[in-house]
Amino acid sequence: MGETVELPLWLVVLAGLLALVGIVDRLLTPSVRWYLHRRANRAIDELNTRLKLKIRPFRTTGRSIVVDRVAHDPDVLAAAEEHAREHGMPVEVAIDTAERYAREIVPAFSAYVYFRIGTRLARWLSTALYKVRLGYSDSDALAAVPSNASVVFVMNHRSNMDYVIVTYLASATSALSYAVGEWARLPVLQTLIRATGAYFIRRDARNRLYRRVLASYVRMATQSGVTQAIFLEGGLSRDGKLRPVKLGLLSYILSATENATEDTVFIPVGLNYDRVLEDRSLMAADDGSAPRTTVQKTATTLAFLWKNLRLRLAGRWHRFGYASVSFGRPVSLSAFLEEKNSTHWAALDEAEHATLTQELGERLLADVGELIPALPVSLVALALDEAGSEKLDRLSLKARVDALIDRLIESGAHVHIAHQDRDYEVTVGLRMLTMRHIVVQADDGTLQIAPGDERLVAYYANAIRHLV
Known part of the structure; x- marks a missing residue:
């Protein structure tokens, strides 16, 4: 009974740590939880007043x-x-x-x-x-x-x-x-x-x-x-x-x-x-093609972030237009x-x-x-989509968007007009589409939807098409 038992140092240290964890769990943790819970309840009571x-x-x-x-x-x-x-x-x-x-x-x-x-x-x-x-x-x-x-x-x-x-x-x-x-x-x-x-x-x-x-x-x-x-x-x-x-x-x-x-x-x-942000990915998922793998999605996201970071560093980055709720x-x-x-x-x-x-x-x-609010890009996209094969210059596009805004307001839709200026509304919407090369200007000055991007223009037009 009185014999000495030798234990490795690592085992003594491990046993001590486990004992300490047990003491903390039994004695200190309940008190800490009660204290934190009381503080959280006080914070929620304060939030509820606002x-x-x-x-x-x-x-x-x-x-x-x-x-x-x-x-x-x-x-x-x-x-x-x-x-x-x-x-x-x-x-x-x-x-x-x-x-x-x-x-x-x-x-x-x-x-x-x-x-x-x-x-x-x-x-x-x-x-x-x-x-x-x-x-x-x-x-x-x-x-x-x-x-x-x-x-x-x-x-x-x-x-x-x-x-x-x-x-x-x-x-x-x-x-x-x-x-x-x-x-x-x-x-x-x-x-x-x-x-x-x-x-x-x-x-x-x-x-x-x-x-x-x-x-x-x-x-x-x-x-x-x-x-x-x-x-x-x-x-x-x-x-x-x-x-x-x-x-x-x-x-x-x-x-x-x-x-x-x-x-x-x-x-x-x-x-x-x-x-x-996901517009092209969403349409790709809708065209019946094979679903993209996680690696492909990650690669696309990283490429998007890298492109925008380079634009930001070069001082040529712009926000992605308006978002409205x-x-x-x-x-x-x-x-x-x-x-x-x-x-x-x-x-x-x-x-x-x-x-x-x-x-x-x-x-x-x-x-x-x-x-659903009518925003600049949706208005310009719907005007271009409704025009079909008709050639539009900037002036005729503005006339179409102006008439479209009147139709929307008459039907009770909520139209966000940037700076309360209809000309600026068209400028903002068209700038977003041309910056992304979705809409291009031909040599004769007319505006055209870039080949292959007709569905993308329809995507933005469809957001408000039901309102008219």
Whole structure:
């Protein structure tokens, strides 16, 4: 018993470190967590005094707690049992799969990251790349939205910059929670995105268990009053036109109203750009060619960045024109149901749910379409596209754009006229197209679309074609 035992120095040091970690974990960590949590709550309380749409307690709930609630939701457990029967596996394995899906989806919102890092980064990036303008905003109607309502911003989807631009412009109102595609699941980027409250989804998932887990999270977030932002088209427009409405997320949001005591309010948002950074890539994906590999996409992105860096160093770099966002009149779900002579959502059967979800989705997408601002490049592109084979000089192009603006204003569209000068509007739009060599000037002074770029001109024209 009294014998001396010799141990290697490295083993003694390792045992000491493990003991120290245990002491910190048992004694200090709970106190530190409590202190940081209290400070975070104080910061959120302060933010809520300035925000129109408050940050609800659900967003500050520990991520592990939310993951557990989602994975053990009765609907998810029922789906797990069904999944186990279909695939001949133990129910426990199916439940573990549901938990894995929940961990993949559920965000880890941090008010500090969102407002101190996310919104500042969004503002810097937005204003560095574009001249950002607020198009139309029904301020009185937006101010009348009840503070206890579940609010959902519904938008068109033209660029991955949509997330950045809308986050920047809406930062004084609320913290938005986006559904983000798998493109953002990069090792470092996804951690930052989760901290801003975004949740990841698999756009083309056919797995019933996965969809049930996603529906459970969206339903909980909606019932808890989390301010959300969704793209009604599901994915990016590849030809510039509005895509058909996708009802997945919308149906999950509506299912949350079955036991809700407060109203759900949808706020239509329309976006447009003088230049969509991904325009050529989107059209390439739409022409039926083989999908590009990650290496090819990375190479293209690096080449784009290198080209713009060289222009910046040479003092010849310009921002990519205007980016504009319009916020429309809110649509109340309860008012919509009343308009359709329907009772409370919970009293409707499955067929009625499907019918009204489709009608609401199409109405919201129509509202979004009417809000899309007409910007210089879209106006010039539409004028050139409508001219067809007719030869236009600068003067005749300005006359066409001037007539087009009159038609748009008469139809109630929102036109952003740069510096309130229609001649300058044409100059700005044409300059962007000629700088990119999409439009060229012939020897006789007429303007022509560069061979092979007709689809690109149509892409920008399609953004506002439906308005006329």
